[in-house]
Amino acid sequence: MAASSNHSFDIVSEVNEVELHNAIQQARHEVAVRYDFKGTKAGIEYDKKNRCLTLTADHQGQLEAVVMVLKEKMLKRGVDHRALKRGKIEEASHDTVREVVTFHRGIEADDARKIVKEIKAMGLKVQAQIMDEKVRVTGKKIDDLQAVIAHLRKNGPEYPLQFENFT
Incomplete structure (x- = not known):
């Protein structure tokens, strides 16, 4: 030269969209089958079109556990968890809490x-x-x-x- x-x-x-999608699917599966989440409202809903997640749980501590599962799965798939933009935790129906999480882009x-x-x-x-x-x-x-x-x-x-x- x-x-x-x-x-x-x-x-x-x-964010690598494919790996992010895989991490979300794995996190959803783990939340669905894990013993400490059995019989609770803990869950992850993925709105692919709007690129956001709605996390639900019975209380704030459980919500943090759901976030930890998600971060763990992202790490395993090579997706930096700092790309998560956490929203504010809101009271939801049936004595649950909810948080909308988006992803940093650009x-x-x-x-x-x-x-x-x-x-x-x-x-x-x-x-x-x-x-x-x-x-x-x-x-x-x-x-x-x-x-x-x-x-x-x-x-x-x-x-x-x-x-x-x-x-």
């Missing part, structure tokens, strides 16, 4: 601006630009780009980031 060519990568936040505008600002503050010879729900980083030195990735892995937002299209 010529010394003057630029290298780049995209910073994105996405880098939010405020976070994209913070990422670009952080990259500039590093003082490396790289450019970062916001493109819809991702940030593209370009630079001449691969080492500089790798330094950006390492920095964002430690100091990025609460949700998972992926680094792709490395050229």
